[in-house]
Amino acid sequence: MKSREIARRYAEALYSLAREEGIVDEIESGYGRVVEALDAVPDAMTFLTHPLVPRGDKLSFIDRAFPDIPEYLRNLLHLLVKNGREGYIRLIYDEFINLRGEREDIAQVRVATAKPLSQADKDKLIEHLTAALGKRVKLSERVDPGLIGGVRLELDDKVIDGTLRAKLAQLQAALAG
CATH class of the missing domain: 1.10.520.20 (N-terminal domain of the delta subunit of the F1F0-ATP synthase)
Structure with missing residues (x-):
């Protein structure tokens, strides 16, 4: 097994x-x-x-x-x-x-930020994600100073990377390419 x-x-x-x-x-x-x-x-x-x-x-x-x-x-x-x-x-x-x-129709969203989110920011993020996903959202937060700034969201196998580190990597790739 x-x-x-x-x-x-x-x-x-x-x-x-x-x-x-x-x-x-x-x-x-x-x-x-x-x-x-x-x-x-x-x-x-x-x-x-x-x-x-x-x-x-x-x-x-x-x-x-x-x-x-x-x-x-x-x-x-x-x-x-x-x-x-x-x-x-x-x-x-x-x-x-x-x-x-699965059983309770809850979306488990992992959020990574460079600094801890305020409660107001968490509430706003949950509100937007609930509207977009059409289900309850549960956030699990992780602080990663290496992200520099911005937010990285993970839901199942989907990743939305709005971090400054990702944007800098995209810029570097565009300049090199």
Whole structure:
């Protein structure tokens, strides 16, 4: 079975349970914090996926590192450790987000900017995207100082790059060509 299929099954089970219990937002939020923390500290993921680290140590790490996550999410993370599938944590989260978007008609838009957007700018962007896409929009924001200025939007496999860095690259290509 392919990795994405495995991740999708875990994500479907988690989503179904979260829907039944009315805690989809809490699960998504908690899972997002887990993934952010693991991304921020690469050694944490190395620890979780290392075959020589005892299972009990991995379970203790999860409990200590994420004491405030919902119980169902904690149970999922424990199950992944017990099944030797710790490496799927990120992929299951991505599938959970995709699944929620499909089932609840939510567009997951990733926005990258050189500086953090103000709440007013976020609200305006969400308003325009909602009108353009005809569905609810959920933004996930990333700050990348290398963009210099402007905004880069990603939705599924579409990218709208309105960053200064992209414009400079286009200008350079035009001058060279």
